Amino acid sequence: MDTTETMSLRERFAAAPDFPGYLETVEKNRDLWHSVAKRATISDEDAERARAIPGSWKLLALTEDWCGDAVNTLPVVARLAERTPGLELRVLLRDENLDIMDAHLTNGKSRSIPIVVIYDEDFRERAWWGPRPTEIQNWVMEEGLDMDAEPRYKEVRRYYARDKGRSTVDELLSRIEGVANEP
Numbered sequence: 001m002d003t004t005e006t007m008s009l010r011e012r013f014a015a016a017p018d019f020p021g022y023l024e025t026v027e028k029n030r031d032l033w034h035s036v037a038k039r040a041t042i043s044d045e046d047a048e049r050a051r052a053i054p055g056s057w058k059l060l061a062l063t064e065d066w067c068g069d070a071v072n073t074l075p076v077v078a079r080l081a082e083r084t085p086g087l088e089l090r091v092l093l094r095d096e097n098l099d100i101m102d103a104h105l106t107n108g109k110s111r112s113i114p115i116v117v118i119y120d121e122d123f124r125e126r127a128w129w130g131p132r133p134t135e136i137q138n139w140v141m142e143e144g145l146d147m148d149a150e151p152r153y154k155e156v157r158r159y160y161a162r163d164k165g166r167s168t169v170d171e172l173l174s175r176i177e178g179v180a181n182e183p
Helices: 010-016 019-025 031-040 044-051 070-080 098-100 134-141 149-164 166-180
Strands: 057-062 085-091 115-119 123-127
Touching: 010 019, 010 044, 010 085, 019 031, 019 070, 019 085, 031 070, 044 070, 057 070, 070 085, 070 149, 070 166, 085 098, 085 115, 115 166, 123 166, 134 149, 149 166
Parallel strands: 057 085
Antiparallel strands: 057 115, 115 123
16 A cells, blocks of 8 residues: 555645755755755845734655646745744655646646655645746746747746746735635
8 A cells, every 4th residue: 555545735735845854855965956956045025024924834845856837836846944043944746646646637647757745733734836836837837838849838938937936925925925824
């Protein structure tokens, strides 16, 4: 029997590595992951915004080390969690946690990553974000699908270089803020 089927969500979260622990396991694109993680920043304004959210929040990221979107978004999510006492980030591999992944499919059909699931302190799922910021996701799903893979990936990388994680942080915080005062 798969251990993910016998472990509670709380146990899986507790057993999952934090972001620095995950970085130590990365094999594909290792230098890129470490470089992006080293440069990732969030603004003081976003840190204050995050600290103003009431409650304690668990962020569970599903990813794989080959994913270019994850390389560009998860380091900034990790930096946000580092600067916010009420946020805790853990990372699980998508392919080892398909039950969670399949509950968070992009457009109801795609196992796109990364996905960040937001749980409250009682481990009730409250929202989720992913697989990339809305602006670039919309572009990929419209114009990008008509392009060959290499020029599409080049445009996505260009977006991330310009955005520097700001959209990811804003969208994630908006989701948490949206549920923070709900019962």
